[in-house]
Amino acid sequence: MELKTKLAVLADAAKYDASCASSGGVARDSVGGRGIGSNEGTGICHSYAPDGRCISLLKILLTNYCQFDCLYCVNRATSNVQRARFTVDEVVHLTLDFYRRNCIEGLFLSSGIIRSPDYTMEQVVEVARRLREEHDFRGYIHLKTIPEAAPDLLARAGLYADRLSINIELPTVASLQSLAPEKDVGAIKRSMARLRVHIDEAKEARREVEAKPITVFGNAKPRRAEAPHFAAAGQSTQMIVGADATDDATILATSAQLYGSYDLKRVYYSAFSPIPHAAGNLPLKAPPLVREHRLYQADWLMRFYGFEAREITPAAGGGMLSLDEDPKMAWARAHPERFPIDLNRAPRELLLRVPGLGVKAVDRLLAARRIRRLRSDDLKRLHVPVKKVLPFVEMADHVPRGPAPAAPKRVPQQGALF
Structure with a gap:
């Protein structure tokens, strides 16, 4: 298969993953002739940093082959879709080539699971390693990690990536067991917990190094941090909205628990999109897109406005957010x-x-x-x-x-x- 055709297939297959932000990374650039790329400034996926900067990312899957048969996923094992697979060299080449053409400033890489979780994760990590170590790529890298992979692979991923994400997919254990029985809820939580430990340890190590001054010509000056970064932009996750009967109150409660337990930077909400040859227990229609929008507004209230999850959904609404007005206004009127x-x-x-x-x-x-x-x-x-x-x-x-x-x-x- 030609590289252009692979790109068309695997870029389209990645469009359902919403957890693709680029804020919070370590400032790097190629000023002074060192390295390739930058994760600063404005630059085929557009993400927005908190200060409003638009950052373009090459958003692709390593492959859309997958051993798992999650019913809501268009790339599931039994799905009748065109399949493709990049080599590690091809992803590295595409990333550098798109950067040199001024099309992107970073890479978002996910993958279906082939052979085994460990084998797939090794391939994903190798892409990031080659970009960083062999090409001195200084742009933004977001890796979608596989929770069933070995802990040492997750630890290696954080050394090269600005952000890591593990998708929890559905808001309740019952829904995940029903629609994605091959996924291990325990493995997802354990991997999120490990990432939090690594991120916290890296932050603490950098604080300790920065607190020790060095003496230059008799004058004390702050020491430049030498401790390595580990996923400096943190970790995130994604939940699919509307693939099951879970109400908004439960979704927000799950998000609040994830923020509190794993110190996530973001929980992304992705409205379910009906897929070809869908299973009979999936909805035939997509939920209203405004529902996804209201969940993002409610999530913002929890993160920045001091609201608790239980406050946001009205008691008379059956656990659902109002589609007619934003949740902050709805709370004020109530x-x-x-x-x-x-x-x-x-x-x-x-x-x-x-x-x-x-x-x-x-x-x-x-x-x-x-x-x-x-x-x-x-x-x-x-x-x-x-x-x-x-x-x-x-x-x-x-x-x-x-x-x-x-x-x-x-x-x-x-x-x-x-």
Whole structure:
């Protein structure tokens, strides 16, 4: 099979993996004639860093052959799809060639399982090793790891990759046993725990090295960290939404447990996409894409706004998030006794619960009110959605009149996905 055809097949096969962010890596570049590539700046997959930078990644599978027969996966063993497989040399060549053409700034590499988990993981790690050690590639590398692989292979992967991810796939053990019986839930959790230990140990080693000053010509200067990095951008995972009957409350509870137990950087949510020749116990239609969007919004509330998972899903909603409005607004409408909030006196944790106020806006309001009392015009200067905020706050020149207006009903257009 020609390399171009392999690329078409294996890039398309990788499109279902949503856990492909590129934030948090170690800053590296080829300035000064050393190495190839960079993981800084702007650069066939686009990921976005927290500061808004767009980073392009070559997103492919090493192979879409797979021994496992997960019912929700288009690449499962019994799926009637075109198969292809890259060699290690081909992936290395493609990555370097695309970088030199200014098409990418990094690599996202996953794979179906061939021969054995260990053999597959060895191939994936070898790609990263050759890029780093033989070609001095300094771009971003994200490796999808195989939880059933030997612990030493996972440890080696972290030495070359900026981020590692292990997909938990489904939010409950029962769903995983039903739709992917060959996957080992225990192995997934053990591998996540091992990665966390390695990441924590590497961070601690670097802190210890950085804390020891060196003396240069009699002057004490900070020592440049010499301890090796291990997956400096952390680990992430992905859950498929809508392939089973699990409600949003359970999904968010699982995410909260993953964040707390394994210190994950991100949990990604991927709306189930119906696949050809699907099993009878899978849904025939994809869930509304807005459901995936609401889960991401709810996930953001847990990570940055101090919400607990159990708070976010309404008691009257049957464990499901509202599709008509974002979960922060839905929570505010369900708790009128908590509002209005005095912008000039409320602590940060309460301000973060006001619909329309983001983390940066809240921090700016806190800084501004140290100087003078806040007024309505201050909200306009901060470019926050004033009409959204005003029903939930009071200030020196504003007291809301009555409850917040009811949420508008979502009216899907004909032919729309949601």
